[in-house]
Amino acid sequence: MNISALENTAKEMRREIIKMITAAASGHPGGSLSATDILTVLYFDKMNIRPEDPTWEGRDYFVLSKGHAAPALYAALALRGFFPKEELAGLRKIGSRLQGHPVSTKCPGVDVSTGSLGQGVSVACGIAKGLKIDGKDNRVYTLLGDGECQEGQVWEALMFAAHYKLNNLTVIIDHNHLQIDGNVDDVMATSPLDQKLDAFGFNVLQINGHNLESIATAIDRAKECTHKPTAIIANTIKGRGVSFMENQAGWHGSAPKPEEAEQALQELA
Amino acid sequence: MTKIATRDAYGRTLAELAATDEKLVVLDADLSKSTKTCDFAKVCPERFVNMGIAEQNMITTAAGLATVGKHVFCSSFAIFAAGRAYEQIRNAVAYPGLPVTIAATHAGITVGEDGATHQAIEDIALMRAIPGMTVIAPADALEAEQAVRLLAEYDKPAYLRLGRLAVESVMPEDYQFTIGKGHVLQDGTDAVIFACGLMVQEAMAAARLLADEGVSAAVVNIATIKPLDEELVIKMAKQCGAVVTAEEHNIIGGLGSAVAEVLAENCPVPMQRVGVADRFGQSGKPAELMVEYGLTPEVIAAKVKAAIARK
Known part of the structure; x- marks a missing residue:
């Protein structure tokens, strides 16, 4: 892997995220920016995908359980060549393929429609189980939020993944510590996530979710685990890369004003 | 049987x-x-x-x-x-x-x-x-x-x-179900009963009771509630001029509602619904509950006569 090329890609994704959310005048910048580096490694290094043939049977699958981070996914898909970059300007606009939350039936490269929190791990489990039934070795990735882990269904799905030994599944938690109403541990503590995931039967890895090499290494280690599903707890910063957005719950679901976007793009230049 | x-x-x-x-x-x-x-x-x-x-x-x-x-x-x-x-x-x-x-x-x-x-x-x-x-x-x-x-x-x-x-087995031996199509089990002229699920057997029994009283009731099995066989519903409503629906479901939102929606827009005729009258169930033997909640041939027959009376 070429780290500096990936870093440039991550930066470009962040610029696209700011631009599209500003153009839409709505959307979720904070959790999109915290997830950007993880998506960069998946889409530009680790995942086996064919942008020219999005439904290729041999592909690895990705489920964005935290569907509100759609801008990060759309940026990755556009820059990877699934659809023209110009289309990003249509985010959240009527008639656009780029819905506020991703839709499999509209957007090329989106394997699963998401948006209702707590459901992505279950869908990823279904995909992983289906691949196992067919004896296939495609990998399945899902990204969820730490606040999202408050949804009970997440734990139903985690139980399922361990019970059926879905070692083809990698669950990545974007552990940015914030949700709409404030700090996750103030609103409804989900920590200690590592101990909970371990108790649920997962191979648990903790990494810096903004270090591209660490992310890549963790994904490789997940592939080596033969008897358990892997959970990567990626410690991240909500709003990463834009100084005034970092660690601010207020930027969960607010679009920057044009002058704020200008400053953000300067920082990301 | x-x-x-x-x-x-x-x-x-x-x-x-x-x-x-x-x-x-x-x-x-x-x-x-x-x-x-x-x-x-x-x-x-x-x-x-x-x-x-x-x-x-x-x-x-x-x-x-x-x-x-x-x-x-x-x-x-x-x-x-x-x-x-x-x-x-x-x-x-x-x-x-x-x-x-x-x-x-x-x-x-x-x-x-x-x-x-x-x-x-x-x-x-x-x-x-x-x-x-x-x-x-x-x-x-x-x-x-x-x-x-x-x-x-x-x-x-x-x-x-x-x-x-x-x-009971109510469908004929040579029956072939098609998704979206209803099936006329018995033709009639005075009223039509649209039923689904186990209420089809009750509707057939109701039609027999009505026949004894000289009332000709058609019975239509609407197995597909959505997409509803609107053509058949409208045709039978026009033919009979009075409609009763029968379902083992709340009277709100089920087969009765689906039929009423179609008829209100296309062919309004007197209509009565048989179903659970917007209340919760309770413990009991199924047969006892069917009586308690009014899901019987007698109730269906009475509703048919009520619909006919409003023609």
């Missing part, structure tokens, strides 16, 4: 399909002996997945299996499938249009002794309101078997409503 529950026909048919339909995967949430998916599990354990008592995860996992090309049947009691996992059905299955059949057993009050917590009387309303959802409530074992065979090849989301109680 031998009575067979539609859930028994469901399990048996799944087991028969196991050998030939390699895309078929069946999920259950720890109720396989009751929903009869255990019949499939016995012959095809590699494509049966017990989800434990976790209906929300079951429905959403089904969406994942369908994403990789499986045709999935998932089963629980109607209250937990359509009720507890409603939003998962809506967002994870129906919105992306995945080929998943939610085969819900123990629908309606004839669950019996378990009481109101286990008696779904709102499931048709919930499922019918989801855009693009197909909703089927077979009247007997033959129709249930045919519905299962068709749904195994169906490329859209569907809700299959099955019962706990053994029911």
